Amino acid sequence: MKNFLKYSSLVIAGSLILASCGGDKEDKGKEEDEGGKSGSTETTNPKTGNDLGNLKAGAGDVQLGGVIHLADEETYSSLFPMAIEDLVSSQVATQLYDGLLKFNPNTLELEGAIAESYEATDDNKVFTFKLRQGVKFHDNACFEGGSGREVTANDFKYTFELMCSGDNELAKSNFEAIFKEDVMGAEAYYSGSAEEVTGFKVIDDYTFQIELKNPQFSFLYKLAQAPTAVIAKEAYEKYGADITVGTGPFMFHSKSPSVLVLAKNPNYFMTDEAGNQLPYLDSVYFHYIDSKPEQVELFESGKLTILRGLPADKVSEIIQEKIDEYQFDGEPPLKMFELKPELASQYYEFNMTRPHFKDVRVRKAFNYAIDRSKVIENALKGQANKNGDYGITPPVKIIKDYPFDSLHNYGYSYDPEKAKALMAEAGYPNGEGFPILMLEINSGGNMHNKVAKEVIKQLESVLGIHVNQEVVPFAKKLEDAKYGKADMFRAAWVADYPDPETFLTNCYGKYVPNSLDEPSHPNTMRYKNAEFDKYFEAGLAANNIEERYENFYQAEKTMMQDPPIIPLWYTEDYKLYYSYVRNYSPNALSYLDLSKVFLKHYTKDEYLETH
Numbered sequence: 001m002k003n004f005l006k007y008s009s010l011v012i013a014g015s016l017i018l019a020s021c022g023g024d025k026e027d028k029g030k031e032e033d034e035g036g037k038s039g040s041t042e043t044t045n046p047k048t049g050n051d052l053g054n055l056k057a058g059a060g061d062v063q064l065g066g067v068i069h070l071a072d073e074e075t076y077s078s079l080f081p082m083a084i085e086d087l088v089s090s091q092v093a094t095q096l097y098d099g100l101l102k103f104n105p106n107t108l109e110l111e112g113a114i115a116e117s118y119e120a121t122d123d124n125k126v127f128t129f130k131l132r133q134g135v136k137f138h139d140n141a142c143f144e145g146g147s148g149r150e151v152t153a154n155d156f157k158y159t160f161e162l163m164c165s166g167d168n169e170l171a172k173s174n175f176e177a178i179f180k181e182d183v184m185g186a187e188a189y190y191s192g193s194a195e196e197v198t199g200f201k202v203i204d205d206y207t208f209q210i211e212l213k214n215p216q217f218s219f220l221y222k223l224a225q226a227p228t229a230v231i232a233k234e235a236y237e238k239y240g241a242d243i244t245v246g247t248g249p250f251m252f253h254s255k256s257p258s259v260l261v262l263a264k265n266p267n268y269f270m271t272d273e274a275g276n277q278l279p280y281l282d283s284v285y286f287h288y289i290d291s292k293p294e295q296v297e298l299f300e301s302g303k304l305t306i307l308r309g310l311p312a313d314k315v316s317e318i319i320q321e322k323i324d325e326y327q328f329d330g331e332p333p334l335k336m337f338e339l340k341p342e343l344a345s346q347y348y349e350f351n352m353t354r355p356h357f358k359d360v361r362v363r364k365a366f367n368y369a370i371d372r373s374k375v376i377e378n379a380l381k382g383q384a385n386k387n388g389d390y391g392i393t394p395p396v397k398i399i400k401d402y403p404f405d406s407l408h409n410y411g412y413s414y415d416p417e418k419a420k421a422l423m424a425e426a427g428y429p430n431g432e433g434f435p436i437l438m439l440e441i442n443s444g445g446n447m448h449n450k451v452a453k454e455v456i457k458q459l460e461s462v463l464g465i466h467v468n469q470e471v472v473p474f475a476k477k478l479e480d481a482k483y484g485k486a487d488m489f490r491a492a493w494v495a496d497y498p499d500p501e502t503f504l505t506n507c508y509g510k511y512v513p514n515s516l517d518e519p520s521h522p523n524t525m526r527y528k529n530a531e532f533d534k535y536f537e538a539g540l541a542a543n544n545i546e547e548r549y550e551n552f553y554q555a556e557k558t559m560m561q562d563p564p565i566i567p568l569w570y571t572e573d574y575k576l577y578y579s580y581v582r583n584y585s586p587n588a589l590s591y592l593d594l595s596k597v598f599l600k601h602y603t604k605d606e607y608l609e610t611h
Helices: 002-012 086-096 153-163 169-180 186-191 231-241 292-300 311-323 359-370 371-380 402-409 416-425 447-463 472-484 501-507 530-541 546-560 604-608
Strands: 067-072 101-103 110-112 115-120 126-131 200-204 209-210 250-256 259-264 285-288 306-308 334-351 437-442 469-473 486-492 565-578
Touching: 067 292, 067 306, 086 115, 086 250, 110 115, 153 169, 153 200, 153 209, 153 231, 169 186, 250 285, 292 306, 359 416, 359 447, 359 472, 359 565, 371 447, 402 546, 416 447, 437 447, 437 472, 447 469, 447 565, 469 472, 472 486, 486 501, 486 546, 501 530, 501 546, 530 546
Parallel strands: 067 285, 437 469, 437 486
Antiparallel strands: 101 110, 115 126, 126 209, 200 209, 250 259, 259 285, 306 565, 334 486, 334 565
């Protein structure tokens, strides 16, 4: 065996260096609450305001207590970890659950969560994780006496085998993306031909081992994602997919249609560098408000602590017209403003089962017909990192050494004459004979609607075709896309980890079922291209980062020459928050860890020293 830190530098090889997860003191990071339903906890009512708590003796500069309020346009889809497929759900789940590993929210390096340390064999196929002792599940009625019991290696085996169960339909997508191709014996267990997953081994109560079929660069990243968080058998047997009982820094308290309340876990196992127990906050409120202007108003009145995804039409107003009110230049400022590129792509998907989209000339024509600069200018008011004229992988520096410049040669820029010519070649001159299309988008503020109207206007103007749009809730859009219930879908993908694989996996043909009656995820386009699959698989099997990225580049180039998508833009995110919110770390993965966030006003001297 060798220390895993040596292996970690090989895994990232120029992208990120993994932090050692040996050293303790590191932080980590349905739905009605009626009569104990849905995994509700027996906590006292949390505070609702932004009052700062008292400084605990020996806590140094940390302020204990307090509440933060965040908002999203749409509510989460699920809090059952292995069923999570969307960012909103993942961000909530990160507060409720822990897995073996986690991301550092500042650096996006991997750290230990429930795993205190880990090692790998010389062939990088067997990982042995040493678990922290004393980690407990949330107190809950599912446990004897209502007290959360200790987590052991058996809980990870139970959780991971539950994800690999062929009877667990909700976990199928994550099983295929995380364990199916990588873990020894996972497919046999899924098919029912084996009684256990041979690649998951309990060595003792605090030692868990995973054996892979082949070395896999990204596998450790997958163990830091929400779907691989540990759950208790007792909780799942009592609540099923409505489970909300984890080991995380916060516990499920209550849920209404407009707000989810999480309360501090008083028994959380993580401590800070000084030995103080985490989390610092008393509670977290996730508000679900579909109007961005309303979110802005609530932020300005102090009823939201953090404003994420600032609407484009409010940026110039706030930065230019309200600069005095927001006091950005104060010492300290009243509010903080951050703009960061995200590792995220916004695009439209073609339903590849539709006869008219089987012709690559049609799909290319659609791509050439879109003036992405106008989409960004007219619909987004300039709020984008870059035009979507590369591929599906966003050209963000955190993915180092990937040949974005070469990939740019295969992206699509606005060329209406070429678009018209391709449609004519395909037999639809000026759109004649082309069917009326249905574009399905999800609600969530007005941005998606504005983008759709701009794209539809351009397609109709350049190609002479007609497109209708339908706006549905996010959960329905996800479900409809899996079953191909519209011609085109609005889509976005935020990276699970900083590597092209997390984007290219959406185009992998082996994720597409044979029947249209079966759901297809994450390849909701139902795109099949043997050459793409060949290069993608070669990238997965590569022994070094150079070979991996070269094959991924060839796969993405192949896909862009046979496009199942219309890349529109790569995102950047505007965030506003009050200056007293400490340790809040916006990052390119939109990974949210609130375990070390605390509320404390700066003095002038302290602010000048730290900023």
